[in-house]
Amino acid sequence: MGRGKIVIRRIDNSTSRQVTFSKRRNGLVKKARELSILCDAEVGLIVFSSTGKLYDYASTSMKSVIERYNKVKEDHQQLINPASEVKLWQREVASLRQQVQYMQECHRQMMGQELSGLGIEELGNLEKRLEMSLKGVRMKKGSLAHQENVELNRKINLIRKENEELQKVIEAKCRKGVAASNPPFTINYGCNMLAPISLQLSLPEST
Numbered sequence: 001m002g003r004g005k006i007v008i009r010r011i012d013n014s015t016s017r018q019v020t021f022s023k024r025r026n027g028l029v030k031k032a033r034e035l036s037i038l039c040d041a042e043v044g045l046i047v048f049s050s051t052g053k054l055y056d057y058a059s060t061s062m063k064s065v066i067e068r069y070n071k072v073k074e075d076h077q078q079l080i081n082p083a084s085e086v087k088l089w090q091r092e093v094a095s096l097r098q099q100v101q102y103m104q105e106c107h108r109q110m111m112g113q114e115l116s117g118l119g120i121e122e123l124g125n126l127e128k129r130l131e132m133s134l135k136g137v138r139m140k141k142g143s144l145a146h147q148e149n150v151e152l153n154r155k156i157n158l159i160r161k162e163n164e165e166l167q168k169v170i171e172a173k174c175r176k177g178v179a180a181s182n183p184p185f186t187i188n189y190g191c192n193m194l195a196p197i198s199l200q201l202s203l204p205e206s207t
Contacts, residue, residue, distance in 0.1 A: 021049060029057045042068065 011017040023200065025047055035058035036043040044065030045057040058065050108114050109126055132150070 017050070029055075032057050033059070044069070060082055 010021075010054075011020055016143045028047070029045060032043045035041055041059070042065060043057070043059045044062055047055040049055070056062055105114070109118070110130065115123065
């Protein structure tokens with residue numbers, strides 16, 4: 001003969017109710033412990049009896065479970081609550097606006113403006129920042145000037161080599177012309193074999 005269904009309703013007899021509570025509570029704690037072990041779950045169980053007595057179980061610690069619950073609940077509320085998201089973006093915009101205002105104020109002070117409200121210490125800090133900025137500008141300027149000098153020397157050496165090669169070609173042609181001439185007639189090619197040929201860079205004339 002099968003076991004009949006148990007009607008789920010409040011037990012009127014206080015003694016029977018207390019016995020059932022004790023059995024069901026122990027079974028609930030056992031199931032919670034098994035769930036934690038078998039499924040590697042973090043479990044927290046809180047039970048208050050009809051008399052107000054507290055019974056609890058936590059796989060780690062009740063404080064850890066409650067803190068985790070509150071954090072997840074808060075994050076979930078923010079996701080489903082558009083007003084919370086709007087407030088979050090408003091705070092972000094306000095923070096960015098303050099940063100922009102601070103940057104603009106620093107820029108004006110670096111340009112020597114709006115200095116009347118600064119004290120001696122603040123002016124000293126501003127002076128240090130300006131000196132550091134000026135030092136960086138000078139270093140960059142020196143680096144660029146060095147690079148330009150290196151490039152200019154390279155071009156000068158290249159032009160000097162081209163001049164030497166051109167002079168050799170002209171001298172060779174002059175020698176060939178002199179050797180081919182018949183005395184007493186002489187042909188003047190306008191070549192001075194001893195005079196060096198020099199090409200130099202010159203700046204364009206200003207107009």
